Amino acid sequence: MAEFWVNMGPQHPMTHGLWNMRVKIDGETITDAEPEIGYLHRGYEKIMEVREFQKNVVLTDRLCYVSSITWSHAYCLACEKIMDVEVPPRGQWIRVIALELQRVASHLMWLAAYGPDLGLLTGLLWALRERELFLDLLQLLTGARMNQNFPRIGGVRNDLPPDFDKYCFKVIKHFREKMSEYERLFQDSKIFLMRTQGVGKISLADAIDWGVTGPNLRACGMDVDLRRLEPYEAYPEVEFEPQVWRGGDGGDSYARFMCRFNELRESCSIIEQAVKKAPSGAYRAKAPRRAEGEGFARTEDSRGEALFYVIGDGDDRPYRVKIRSPVFCTMAATPIMLRGNKMADVVSILGSVDVCVGEMDK
């Protein structure tokens, strides 16, 4: 019995959701791996064909429960491309605020999940503690903690609440102080470095070839932030630095960790700028009910490149919707990251690529 397959999933502490990572191990070393997905397939692409354009936002919210707004926003953006709707400036800035708040909340959820993956339960509690503050901000803005149903085709549902900037600055100021606590807990720990550095390596060429995007690709040392490359909303006017691994020889769990971790800071500064810069005016434009033609929108989701390809045939329902999930593509590349590592590294690697099963299985 030299080698045997081990199912890590569908019910397993490592899988944050419902999927199965089959690994073939020789002693403790992984010789092969194979993800099995689809346990959470809900047929969203089919359901969306019989619901009206506007009402599909409810479904896209539920694609990934930790980053609802980013997904709904990508869908709305694609629909606006077909309908030729221009979002008013204030709507664009409010969208930027909501997107970045959601990104921080999503990354904090990832950070929280990464702690217990490595056996550090304290990290979970600490990250959830600060995530609560950002969920409060989102609740203030949208009225809900998750599945906010906030972006609309043509803008956003509601205006910024009064005194929103005050609360924002207060939370961000507090959060910046707590970030140094996280650094002491994670990066300053020798054991954390031992567990992440040099683990789960993927080369830049492989990453591009397999369609890895987002922070996972930036961890390989390539400056690919769609907020910069294909600016949407008000991002051209925001000053921010896409977080790219500059240390050379990246592509490991530590680089992915650092890219996401530093994005927390970057998103905070974007929120601050957006809250300050948001102009007055309308926050929502009138969108037509029916649309004909095809259009797609690519946005920088918290996990990578989200693409919605929507076709309208003149009815008030989309003819075809295609969701391109970043996790779905990253999952195809995980066997490359896993091979040759130890079994305990499965959690360290898959935790660092930030898997969200809802969007992966659609």
Next chain:
Amino acid sequence: MSGALVSPDLFTLCKVLITGIMKIQSDAILAGAPVGSPVEPLRGVAYFLMEDWFLTLNAWMIAITIMVTWAAAIQLLTLMWMERKFYSRLQDRYGIMISIWSLPFWPFSWWAQRRNKPTHRGLGYLQNVADGVKLLQKENITPANADSAMFHTAPVLIASSTVMIFAALPFSEGFVIANMPMSLLFILAAFSLAPLGILIAGWASNNKYSLIGGMRAAAQLMAYEIPLLLAVIAVLVYAGTLNVIDIVAKQETLLASVGPIPIPNWNVFSIPQFIGFAVFATAMMAEMERIPFDIPEAEAELVEGWLTEYSGMRFGLVFGFKWMRALAGSALVVILYFGGWSGPVFVTLTPSVGGTVVPIPIPPHEVWFLLKVYFLYLVFVWVSWSVPRVRIDQILNIGWKRLIPLALLAILLAASFVALGPALGGIR
């Protein structure tokens, strides 16, 4: 005069106690069955009760019962409660808070009076009792194709070997069941039996996670038992005895005084033993399967490792006895390096019970010992909830490449200091 509450010896106390009880019974029988009465044969029972071997046997059984109850119930619950409260505070939350008012039969009065009491705003000490009761009620499942006999033997082996530690582990110079000449050897031997049980459990469960966990436990045993024992040898070079009570007695002398504060001659205050202490404490964390080294049951990748398939009270047995081992491990560190139960006795009360003077030291040595053990245990808890888990190859690297050389260095230094100490000006 001894500073321990249990004095001179747990067995002697139990013998006195049982002799008194049996004397009363025997006298009653003798009075109720005078010579010549129809029940005269009962006098034989009375004489039997006062036989020495019978009293000795009873005294042993009571002593063992006291020790097991003390260690396996009271100390186990206290340690679990302390750990849960401590790491909850570390994580910015309150932790377990169930109060005594949540007991349905408390305080034996009307329901209406109990209704307005806070049921979840207490200390939470009873939470672990509730968890234990819950585990008792759960179904005990044996997986299909498991090696049933081995599967059911493993928890017993782990639990009994852990209890065996407490046969020789003293809580003070008197609070010990068996004071044997080589008790340290016995304790360490009993300590290293449990990984065998883990290996059996991992193999017998017919589960891949369990198997990997069991194999990891075996690898870890090899890597950590050796530095553990090597570090102990350095202590033995200083102490010259394998009896834990004598080892502690060696540390009770005065090393120096800083003003009015006396510094005791604890092992940890000498150079080689400090190295040995670092090695011993690290290896002990691996023995206890605390978080940086808990790879046999690494829950992130192996679900629960070797105890994945256990359910009900069998799970509770192996899971709960982790804390027993933690107690024994912390106690061993305290005995070997922190002067054991030695500590100042501020005042000794001498009440007289029935004409016999019973000295009650305040604080007694048992309290000093428990304070040190709790403190050390909380340090272990603090470390284990602040760092991630290491990997199997890294743990073996640490064990073989770092700890063993350090332990050997400690032995070398200790031996040379003992041999050349007077020549080097009494360095230690």
Next chain:
Amino acid sequence: MGSPEEDLMRRLRERFPSAFTELRVVRPSVVKAVIDRKDLVEVCTHLKKELGFEHLSCVTAVDWKDHFESVYHLYSYKLGTTAQINAVIPYDDPKIASLVPLWNAARYHEREAWDLMGVTYEGNPKLERILLPKDFRYHPLRKDFPQETERQYITRRKLKTGGR
């Protein structure tokens, strides 16, 4: 020299004079090309090797009732341009060459497209069910798959007329 999109279109036309039934700039930095399925591999090889479209973003299959389309979104990180290739597939013979030799990213996308739409990607090494159960027999995203066409929520009219 025009904009990057014009430049791209010009180079594509020069290389494949007769392949494109439609080639136009849909919106800034998006070039749409409609081709036949037999030209797909050649066009994509050219796009990847010569023109630097290194990122295969998405593979979609669309059921147009009389024909299928396999839609490829290619992206060039250098140019910042998206090329959308629509390859037309006849309805009665839903087969097209796989792009796995060019991009490994195509593996999962093609598996998904086959799973849900039933377009066979010839050359994909593992064309199996990915999202649906292994024993599922249909391709549900096709338009002839039975689907509740009535809206899945209660309209005012439904409430008034009692569902008629």
